[in-house]
Amino acid sequence: MVAGNSGLGKTSFIRTLFGTLKLRTRGGALKNKASMAKFASSDSGASEDQGSEKSPTSPVESSASTQNGNGTKASGTKDSVGYATGKLERTLNSFETLLEIDEGNEKINLTLVDTPGFVGTDDVIDAHCDEILAYLEYQFDLTLAEERKVRRNPKATDNQIHACLYFLDHSGTSGLSEADIRILKRLGTRVNLIPVISRADTLTRTQTKKMKQAILKDAAQHQINFFQFLSPKLAQRLLAQQQGDGEHHKKRASRQGPGDDEEAEELGGNDEEEEEEEEEDDDDEDDWDPETLEEKARLQSLTPFTVIAQEEDGVEIRDSNGKLIQGREFPWGVLNCMDSQHCDLNGLRSALLSSHRQELKEITYGYFYEKYRTEKLLARTKSQHIAHQQQQQLRQMQQQQQRQQQQPHHHQQKNGSAGGTHLRNNGAIPTVGPSSPIAGPWEE
Numbered sequence: 058m059v060a061g062n063s064g065l066g067k068t069s070f071i072r073t074l075f076g077t078l079k080l081r082t083r084g085g086a087l088k089n090k091a092s093m094a095k096f097a098s099s100d101s102g103a104s105e106d107q108g109s110e111k112s113p114t115s116p117v118e119s120s121a122s123t124q125n126g127n128g129t130k131a132s133g134t135k136d137s138v139g140y141a142t143g144k145l146e147r148t149l150n151s152f153e154t155l156l157e158i159d160e161g162n163e164k165i166n167l168t169l170v171d172t173p174g175f176v177g178t179d180d181v182i183d184a185h186c187d188e189i190l191a192y193l194e195y196q197f198d199l200t201l202a203e204e205r206k207v208r209r210n211p212k213a214t215d216n217q218i219h220a221c222l223y224f225l226d227h228s229g230t231s232g233l234s235e236a237d238i239r240i241l242k243r244l245g246t247r248v249n250l251i252p253v254i255s256r257a258d259t260l261t262r263t264q265t266k267k268m269k270q271a272i273l274k275d276a277a278q279h280q281i282n283f284f285q286f287l288s289p290k291l292a293q294r295l296l297a298q299q300q301g302d303g304e305h306h307k308k309r310a311s312r313q314g315p316g317d318d319e320e321a322e323e324l325g326g327n328d329e330e331e332e333e334e335e336e337e338d339d340d341d342e343d344d345w346d347p348e349t350l351e352e353k354a355r356l357q358s359l360t361p362f363t364v365i366a367q368e369e370d371g372v373e374i375r376d377s378n379g380k381l382i383q384g385r386e387f388p389w390g391v392l393n394c395m396d397s398q399h400c401d402l403n404g405l406r407s408a409l410l411s412s413h414r415q416e417l418k419e420i421t422y423g424y425f426y427e428k429y430r431t432e433k434l435l436a437r438t439k440s441q442h443i444a445h446q447q448q449q450q451l452r453q454m455q456q457q458q459q460r461q462q463q464q465p466h467h468h469q470q471k472n473g474s475a476g477g478t479h480l481r482n483n484g485a486i487p488t489v490g491p492s493s494p495i496a497g498p499w500e501e
């Protein structure tokens with residue numbers, strides 16, 4: 058998924074990335090995932106669902122079916138080819154594209170999600186951020202619904218978003234803006250965040266270096282967790298390896314994830330704990346060999362990644378050998394988007410599609426989804442508890458009312474009085490039953 062301010066080159070990036078992919082389906086015939094989400098929503102197996110969980114409702118359904126009157130991109134009606142070509146226009150609705158690609162020797166189902174750029178007042182930006190969060194949570198809801206089925210679909214697809222490339226503006230500020238900080242903090246609770254500096258052809262080497270430092274400094278200061286390619290703990294291991302420490306030559310690594318800062322603190326702390334932890338690590342099945350650690354260190358050193366998008370559709374760019382490339386042409390020379398001397402796109406691409414694909418998925422499922430699931434179940438238990446309490450209170454009030462109504466009745470019989478109007482049920486207290494306005498657990 059790509060997100061960030063309007064006009065930073067998110068769609069251009071997706072188009073450029075798309076151009077590097079080896080599509081399995083000729084012409085990239087694709088389903089727009091928005092309609093798949095709709096399908097999943099109506100097919101979430103109510104009959105098989107053990108509980109009373111409602112089918113998740115897709116936040117993109119409406120945007121997918123919206124007629125985009127002004128013909129802007131991402132109406133949800135184009136296929137990926139249509140989306141990857143043609144005139145660039147402002148993205149107004151999220152666009153999801155499901156691709157089957159070959160990467161290395163593997164077949165991968167890849168979903169690319171473009172989101173409308175943030176623009177406007179803080180309120181508008183926050184509301185837009187809410188929509189992206191709702192979208193991310195909807196993908197978790199699909200997993201949750203699937204997991205609750207008595208008979209699960211063995212072919213169920215993994216809809217979760219494994220990475221959000223957050224595009225950063227370098228025109229006005231060198232680090233993170235206040236809006237970036239707010240958005241990143243929120244998105245960082247639901248998805249792996251990878252920061253990206255787009256339009257890097259407009260920055261000099263020194264400017265790029267300063268901007269990367271400023272972004273990382275701001276992120277650390279505001280406790281924004283970007284995805285760590287190399288956790289502090291693994292960095293220590295790499296250092297030990299590089300210093301020729303035989304003991305550390307092939308250490309096992311625990312999986313990193315947001316919150317790995319604690320691991321870093323542990324390193325500076327108790328030696329015994331550290332040893333114990335290392336023993337535990339030795340039981341871990343994951344091995345990072347020195348080359349992998351070095352690759353991780355390289356990717357970590359590139360973060361935030363600079364990217365340059367190819368020129369708009371229709372412009373053919375050739376390198377000095379006349380070879381057609383994805384690039385941009387200037388009076389002083391030609392930029393190649395996939396040249397690591399020019400920007401970090403190549404490294405980012407291989408991290409996403411190859412070296413870190415599995416790790417991004419594991420952290421999404423093991424950390425973000427689990428966190429969401431726990432929050433959701435806790436919230437439901439709490440609301441069920443409140444509903445239960447409310448019902449009990451109502452019952453008590455009704456019983457009390459009945460007792461009170463019976464008392465004057467005796468009086469009336471004794472005194473022959475027609476009074477007691479003050480004890481009549483005036484309808485203020487509702488009766489408990491299926492039509493009660495207060496939700497019972499069965500209505501959850």
Ligand SMILES: Nc1nc2c(ncn2[C@@H]2O[C@H](COP(=O)(O)OP(=O)(O)OP(=O)(O)O)[C@@H](O)[C@H]2O)c(=O)[nH]1
Binds near residue numbers: 062063070174255
């Ligand atoms: N110089 C330069 N211009 C770029 C680059 N990438 C995109 N652009 C230009 O930036 C403008 C905006 O690009 P888009 O890809 O539409 O940006 P976006 O982030 O999708 O914008 P929204 O749809 O508003 O969110 C276009 O004119 C692009 O040609 C780049 O790497 N370098």
